[in-house]
Amino acid sequence: MANARSKPPRPPVSLKAATPFWRGRSLEDFTPVEWESLCDGCGRCCLLKLEDEDSGEIHYTDIGCTLLDAGTCRCRDYAKRQARVPDCVRLTPEAVRTLPWLPPTCGYRLVRDGHDLPWWHPLVSGTRRTVHEAGISVRGRVSGTEEEFETEELPDRIVAWPGQDPESRDPASRDPEDRDPEGRDP
Ligand code: SF4
Numbered sequence: 001m002a003n004a005r006s007k008p009p010r011p012p013v014s015l016k017a018a019t020p021f022w023r024g025r026s027l028e029d030f031t032p033v034e035w036e037s038l039c040d041g042c043g044r045c046c047l048l049k050l051e052d053e054d055s056g057e058i059h060y061t062d063i064g065c066t067l068l069d070a071g072t073c074r075c076r077d078y079a080k081r082q083a084r085v086p087d088c089v090r091l092t093p094e095a096v097r098t099l100p101w102l103p104p105t106c107g108y109r110l111v112r113d114g115h116d117l118p119w120w121h122p123l124v125s126g127t128r129r130t131v132h133e134a135g136i137s138v139r140g141r142v143s144g145t146e147e148e149f150e151t152e153e154l155p156d157r158i159v160a161w162p163g164q165d166p167e168s169r170d171p172a173s174r175d176p177e178d179r180d181p182e183g184r185d186p
């Protein structure tokens with residue numbers, strides 16, 4: 001009979017320390033650093049949107065804000081964004097609760113609605129690359145910036161994908177363009 005060795009007693013691990021910081025928290029409870037890290041860097045919210053004045057429905061276009069870098073999917077001047085783009089919306093807890101157009105994949109919206117962050121979120125995967133690989137970011141799908149289009153051209157640029165979560169669709173029906181073929185990291 002093999003010798004059974006007794007293991008030394010192990011102290012309990014703190015439940016709080018073992019729980020990701022975004023779970024079970026109110027939007028107001030995050031530190032500024034934690035708050036910023038909830039953004040997955042997808043760039044969807046930086047696409048131009050059109051509002052139907054009759055129905056109130058909001059449509060995304062594939063046209064980027066003047067400061068959106070369509071390669072990294074980041075703002076080119078995040079620190080001064082509101083001085084340079086006055087209608088850029090600062091995402092506060094109140095804004096996240098009331099804005100009707102945050103995409104379903106947005107980290108703030110997921111936490112607001114009590115959902116966990118998905119596998120591709122940089123806080124879970126440890127890399128921004130997965131946001132592109134999972135077809136969440138705007139990389140490769142932006143037609144240009146707002147200066148490049150006339151107002152009357154905007155309705156023709158309406159697209160559905162920014163309002164969709166590719167993870168919730170049947171993988172067999174996924175658009176191949178949902179994935180970043182080059183797997184580049186910003
Ligand atoms: S949609 Fe949400 S997660 Fe994506 S860039 Fe905007 S704030 Fe960040």
Ligand code: SF4
Pocket residue numbers: 045046065066067068069074075076077078081082085088089
């Ligand atoms: S100013 Fe920057 S953060 Fe604001 S919408 Fe434009 S690209 Fe996005």
